[in-house]
Amino acid sequence: MMGKYKKMSKVKIVGINMKKLIFIVSGLLLSSICYADFHWHTSKIKAVYPLNDGQVIFQFESESPDCPSPGSPHYYYLSVGQSSVTQEGADKMYSAALAAAMANKQVRIYFDDSSQNCFINRLFIDI
Numbered sequence: 001m002m003g004k005y006k007k008m009s010k011v012k013i014v015g016i017n018m019k020k021l022i023f024i025v026s027g028l029l030l031s032s033i034c035y036a037d038f039h040w041h042t043s044k045i046k047a048v049y050p051l052n053d054g055q056v057i058f059q060f061e062s063e064s065p066d067c068p069s070p071g072s073p074h075y076y077y078l079s080v081g082q083s084s085v086t087q088e089g090a091d092k093m094y095s096a097a098l099a100a101a102m103a104n105k106q107v108r109i110y111f112d113d114s115s116q117n118c119f120i121n122r123l124f125i126d127i
Contacts, residue, residue, distance in 0.1 A: 037114065039064060039066040040108055041066070042107070043062040044104065046059040046073065047073075048098065048101060054079075054090075055078065056078040057075045057077055058077075059074070059075065059076070066113050068118070069117070076120055078094060078097075079119055082119040083111070083121040096123055096125055097123055105125055107123055107126070108126065109122070109123050
């Protein structure tokens with residue numbers, strides 16, 4: 001009877017260690033999947049492309065190597081609900097971007113590189 005109990009306790013200990021290992025591995029995988037990394041990029045605006053769903057796509061004269069957008073030129077999206085952008089924030093950034101483009105000024109954008117859309121979080125005009 002004692003030998004049977006020892007085997008069960010070993011299995012239980014191994015089971016606990018496996019549970020811990022699975023928990024740690026899944027936590028690491030989840031954190032790497034959910035992790036959004038933001039980057040600053042400075043350039044003049046090359047093109048502004050408003051879409052019918054309210055999103056706006058920007059193209060810049062120089063591209064950021066941190067944007068995983070396929071092909072060239074890279075597309076950077078301004079979209080309500082992405083990267084904490086509200087409708088009011090999107091409207092103000094769109095207006096500021098148009099003013100900068102008309103004045104031939106550089107802008108600085110802060111964008112999320114966790115998707116191919118490189119969603120813009122904020123926009124700054126160098127005056």
